[in-house]
Amino acid sequence: MTAFKHWLIFILICVSGSFHASAEEVKPLRGVALIIGQSAYAHIQPLPNAGQDARAIGKLLTDLGFETRNAPDRNAKALKREIERFIEDAEGADVAFVYYAGHGIEAAGENWLVPVDADLSSLDDAATRLVAASPMVDRLKETVPVVIFLLDACRNSPFPANALLKPDAQSAAAPIVQTGLMPSRGVALIEDQPAPVENVGVVMGFAAEPGKAALDGPKDGNSPYAAALLRHLSASNGTAFGDVMTMVTEEVYLDTGTRQRPWINASMRRLLYFGMTPEAGDKDEAQITGERRQLLLTIASLPQMGRRQVEAIAKSDQVPLDSLYGMLRAMGAATPKDPAELDRVLRAQAERLKTILAETAVLKRADPEIMHLSSLADRALAEGAVATAVSFREQAKQRATTVSDALADTEASLKERRLEIANVFAKSGETYVLAFNFAAAATDFAKAFEQAERWDIERAARYKILEGESLTNQGLYRADSEALKEAIEAYRQADRIISEADDPANWAKVQTGLASAMKTLGERDSNTETLKEAIAFMETTLSKRTFENASLDRAGLRNQLAIALWKLGEREAGTLSLQRAVGVYESALTDLPAGYAPPARALIENNRGVVLMAIGQRERGTQNLEQAIDAFELALTTFNKTETPYNWIMSQNNLGQALRYKGERESGVETLQKSITAFRTALAMLPRREMPVQWASTTSNLGMALWRLGEREVGNQSLNEAAVAFSAALEELDRKEVPLDWAALQNNRGLVLLRLGQRELLPASLMQAVSAFELALQERRREVVPLQWAESQNNLGTTLLSLGQREPGTVSLRRAAQAFEAALAEATRERLPIDWATTSTNLGATLAEIGKRDRDTLSLDRAVAMLRDALTENTRERVPLGWVETQYYLGNALLERGRLIGSKLDLEQARTAMMSVLDFVKPMGDAAQNAHLEARIDEIDAALDALQ
Structure with missing residues (x-):
């Protein structure tokens, strides 16, 4: 059998070595x-x-x-x-x-x-x-x-x-x-x-x-x-030539x-191998090169968006690209799927890497073997071989332990060697941090502290700070609340060592770290006490003189405070905490020196916009939404598609959201069209395969804007486009992995089906909408996400109301009323005035229809009262479309009650309400809608004539 027969499996290029295919030896080519x-x-x-x-x-x-x-x-x-x-x-x-x-x-x-x-x-x-x-x-x-x-x-x-x-x-x-x-x-x-x-x-x-x-x-x-x-x-033998050339490609890219x-x-048409016996020589160098090659292959498999994100961070934070990719590979399965979270994690690691690379302290009488192993670890880290660097640090620690056991008795020698041993453990801890093994890093820093505490209190304090940072990250990335409690204790121990007057820089670092650990723990707790404690601590700390003279430290702590207030505001009724968060973000922006880190400033601006948007959703009018739009547009002047692609996409998406919320409160369509443009602009940069969850989220947001636009159009083009968007987004979401995102999409899909069903006058789309909302409510449980639960309850009620209007009897109508009542238990007037008014309008319309069919004056009385109350929030100036809808249902309720009890006053007020609705919608040119309103006014006039 000739060698060419084996090309069905592989091609071997080899003179100095050999390769086995199945059980038969192949001759060199x-x-x-x-x-x-x-x-x-x-x-x-x-x-x-x-x-x-x-x-x-x-x-x-x-x-x-x-x-x-x-x-x-x-x-x-x-x-x-x-x-x-x-x-x-x-x-x-x-x-x-x-x-x-x-x-x-x-x-x-x-x-x-x-x-x-x-x-x-x-x-x-x-x-x-x-x-x-x-x-x-x-x-x-x-x-x-x-x-x-x-x-x-x-x-x-x-x-x-x-x-x-x-x-x-x-x-x-x-x-x-x-x-x-x-x-x-x-x-x-x-x-x-x-x-x-x-x-x-x-x-x-x-x-x-x-x-x-x-x-x-x-x-x-x-x-x-x-x-x-x-x-x-x-x-080495057995590496496919294609993989070798991939390594070459990525090596040049990094170099x-x-x-x-x-x-x-x-x-x-066949696999191609260069056969050569495995590299001889220094086994340590071979270990570094081996992991380097695996890193290069990993880089080659990264999506383009992932590459851009790493490149942008390496450039902006001025850290080696190789090391940053190595840390990304070290994360493995723990890599955050959310690009925003990944960006935050990598930037934090980049800061740690810069600190490590900047350290140049060398001990006078360092142990030669420790020096050699430390040098190899540094080399491996520079090549992105993070796992190999960890291995060398472990060997250095073993040597340090041996040295520790053999220390001389003289105090001078003891101090020098103890600090050397502390340094070995600290270096190992730093490497574990870059490998995302925060628990092991915290243990190493604790041991470094023990070695240095007696001999160099400043160095020992630094090790304790690093221990606190590692424990905080362990709590953050591993959902480990106990680690967060240990971090708080580590920081408090460091606080007892460090003097605010003598070492203000490290003192400020301790306060910031302690605040971060407390804030993260507070976010995890179901009650608000820990979060409030963290906020109080940060506010007290910011008032101290040290922070008055350290603008960057103050800006960092204020950012932590703003996040804590934001999280607290999400749990509270009203907007007090959210308003405070906006003020803190504005102060953080003033703390940053002019020209300092424009992306950092833009990120704070973006976050400020998010909080303003949250306030705008809860408040009447559009002032805060307009400020949010300005904040996102300002952030977008700094973020760009090349250097900060994900941040640019994020702000573009946020801009679309703020425009949508504002457009929903306006009678025209211009703002909604701008919202659609913003979402489509973001999607043009969002690769579906590489970032499916983010793509689905933005596509869903686009669908919501199209739905709102479709409600104001005569035809169904935008509504159909919205349905396509929601269906596409659902294809990318796994219910088990992202249940709340999946539920949100089901809710949004139901909204489109509801509107199509209302326009088609057919029950099929309405029944599909009911199913969609019921699916959403399986994940949107009241005890988990009360406001989202209320939203889907309102939507379910609206669909059942539409069904009930097409069916005899009141079964669907009474189910609708129950859903609206449930929604109002969470969407209160104090918490969400606009949503409260919308749901109150829906409940009033439902009760009016029940009262009409059952000839029940109590239901009609309650309907009229609820609709009049809703108009105190749904004013023509603030929410024109909400106002016109409430006026229409109020006119209907007054008509039915006036007929039932023979009230001329009710009928006259019904006519006034219907005329105001007709005056509002007539300029829109919807002939069918105008004809319907005119027919209702004729009914009212006929009822008035009957009373004469």
């Missing part, structure tokens, strides 16, 4: 390589790195077992001869590998290699004076099963910007792409191209993405692309700080 390095250009810019890169890659391929031919600094004739000889010699080989480093340009749909004797005149006869890449690939694949062509030639064009290239005398001149190369026709799929050998595939790699320029390396060094190839092309990302075009 023959690989040939042509290495072209063009540095010494005579007439255009020389490229010193290109020759160095080619020599290094040539040696690597020789070590891998390739028969390597080197072609440095070749003019056009010599380069063409080298290529011809290589093509001839490659016949019968299993793999042909070409690496080109030098100038390269793209024109007329072809990538051209530039010989060292090229000048501007070469462009007039490119076929003779330059070398086209794709014909070389075409000829090689006729005789070689696998062709790999790597072009490290994506540098800027060396020719003038307006230069044109003519492939030959008969061809038209074509412009030269000034930056980068493009995909080559040499890697087209080979399925329909007959050849004398079994064509397994072609791989063509570019040092940068199409149309992008690659970067040169340092003097006497290698280009980023070549350096990555040298590091990863010799990946160049996102400025360059290689690109590969492959038409392989």
Whole structure:
């Protein structure tokens, strides 16, 4: 059996090693390589790195077992001869590998290699004076099963910007792409191209993405692309070539700080492996490199939005991209699904990383082994190999424990060595923090404190602060309330050590940390006492002189206070705590120095807008909603799609929400249309596959705005679009994972079905709406989310009212009344005046219909009283649409009571109410609606005539 039979499973490129497929040994295959390095250009810019890169890659391929031919600094004739000889010699080989480093340009749909004797005149006869890449690939694949062509030639064009290239005398001149190369026709799929050998595939790699320029390396060094190839092309036996090139791509991406990302075009029909025995040498270095490679593969699998988020944080917080990606990988299954929470977590970790990187304290007589292990841990961390860094810290701790047991008895030596041991535990704790193992970090910091407490109280206090921070994070990320209580105790212990007068910076850090732990614990408690205690503590602390002189610390603590007030306000009736939160956010903004961290300022502005929006929902009028809109628009002047993509999306979505709430209170549609535009703008940047929950949430918000717009339109286009939006959003939500979000979508879907059912005069849509609201109420339980429960109860009642109006009897009407009564138990006038008025209107309409059918004056009396009371909130000035709806139902109730008891006053008041409704809606041009109102007025007039 020949080796080629095994290509059904894999292709092995190996001379120095072997690989097993199932149970049979596979013979090594023959690989040939042509290495072209063009540095010494005579007439255009020389490229010193290109020759160095080619020599290094040539040696690597020789070590891998390739028969390597080197072609440095070749003019056009010599380069063409080298290529011809290589093509001839490659016949019968299993793999042909070409690496080109030098100038390269793209024109007329072809990538051209530039010989060292090229000048501007070469462009007039490119076929003779330059070398086209794709014909070389075409000829090689006729005789070689696998062709790999790597072009490290994506540098800027060396020719003038307006230069044109003519492939030959008969061809038209074509412009030269000034930056980068493009995909080559040499890697087209080979399925329909007959050849004398079994064509397994072609791989063509570019040092940068199409149309992008690659970067040169340092003097006497290698280009980023070549350096990555040298590091990863010799990946240990069993690593697929595709994975190797993925590692190369992400290595360059990290090494160049996102400025360059290689690109590969492959038409392989089999898996391809570079076989080489596992790397020998330093096992510690191999451990770092091994985790580094896994990190690179993980980065490659990240969605684009996730990349942008990490890149933005690394740039704004000025921390190594490698380390930040390493921390993201270390989170694993614990990675927050909510991008806002992930952004907060990564930024917090970035701050910790900056602190660690900034520490330069070195002990005078550090233990050599501890120094070595610590150095390896630092190196691993810089490479993003967080798990390996933890391993080295563990070894350093073991050594520190040994040293601790053998300490000298002299006090001077004892102090020095104890502090050294404390430092080892502290470093281990810092590394555990970056690995998101906060419990282990807290234990290490506690041990560091024990070692340092007697000898260096300032250092010991710092370790205690770090212990408190770790315990707080353990409580935050692991829902561990006991850890939060331990954090509070750790901070209080640090507070007893640190003097406000002597060490104001660390004292302020303790107060802020203690406030954070108390606030987080308060948010977890079902009662409000802990939250109120945290608020009182923060307000007292902010009044102290230390915070008066530390604007950034004060801004941070005020931000914590505002969040606590916001959370408290969500649990209380009225808006007092929410109003206080807005004031604290405004003070926090004034604390920030001019020009300081614009994204931080924008985030506070966004949060202020959210609280203003919450107030606006509870209050009459639109003043707070308008201020919220201004806050979101201001935040959006700082956030942008490139550097802060998620924050930009978040503020865009919030803007849409505030516009919707405002538009609901207006008679026109302009604000609602702006709301729809804001949501669609956010969705254009929200990838559905990568961020399904966030996409579903924003899509649901869009559906709500379309629903509100559809209510004001004659046709059903917007309502149908809303139904599509809600159905699409439901496809992305798992009821078990996000039950309340799922319930909100069911509620919103029911609203659209309700309105469609009301317009179609058919019960089918109304019955579907009832089912949707009942599903929502299975998760929106009163004891969990009372206001949302009340909202769905009101919606269910509205649907049952519509059904009851179409059915004989009062069964559905009485169910509707029960639902409205339930909603009013939570949606009180004090807590939500507008919602209270809406539900009161609905209940009044229901009672009026029951009174009409049962000839029950008590129900009609109660209906009239409720509707008149609702009008004290649903005023024409504040809520015009709510006002007109309440007036309509009041007119109906007065008509029925006037008929039943023969009251001329009721009938006259009914006519006044109906006329005011007609005057309001007549300009809207809805003929059917106007005709209905005119018919009702005629009924009232007939009833009045009957009393004469």
